[in-house]
Amino acid sequence: MMEDLAMHILEILMNSIKAGAKLITLKIRDSFNDDVIAFSIEDDGKGMDEEMVKKAADPFTTSRTTRRIGMGLAFMKGLAETCGGSFAIDSTVGKGTLVQASVQKLNIDTPDLGNLGEMMMESIQSDENIDYVLEYETDYGQFVFDTRVIKEELAGVSLLEPEILIWIKEYINQGIEQAKEDTRQ
């Protein structure tokens, strides 16, 4: 089921959405030189107290009252450890949450990054009023996507229009491919 990194990141984005975030900033550094894929997800949602932060990545912790036990953060932490990386949560009640994780790019257990355009599209689809900044950086270049800029350009047209969603997905995936290209002569 949870195969690529994008699927894991989507789980973390969903947590931010559930926490009432209005702006979510996702930064990804994808570097061969440093053998790392590092990402951070920062939100301005309701945050967690110290005790909750301590147990948030425990597989038996959830503030859910129904169905399965919480696994989003626990999975991410486990994956980071398995893949020679790191994991940290920093949160303040009433201010927001920062989740940071990394994996070694060349570790045999590290899954593919996956389809980030699709991931962003799915997250945006769950609530178009939430804004996102995506920053993707490689050894060669950088791509930045900001829904606030897109919304301004769309002048009132909904992000949820199917053509717009598909355009967003493709725009992001193209931007990412471009950032991966070595443009030095």
Ligand SMILES: Nc1ncnc2c1ncn2[C@@H]1O[C@H](COP(=O)(O)OP(=O)(O)OP(=O)(O)O)[C@@H](O)[C@H]1O
């Ligand atoms: N960004 C966040 N802001 C505030 N609280 C959070 C955030 N992320 C996680 N939490 C808290 O940590 C708990 C554990 O999160 P986790 O994603 O591991 O499980 P879950 O969201 O409860 O369940 P599932 O992911 O299976 O739906 C959440 O229930 C929530 O209380």
Ligand SMILES: [Mg+2]
């Ligand atoms: Mg979750």
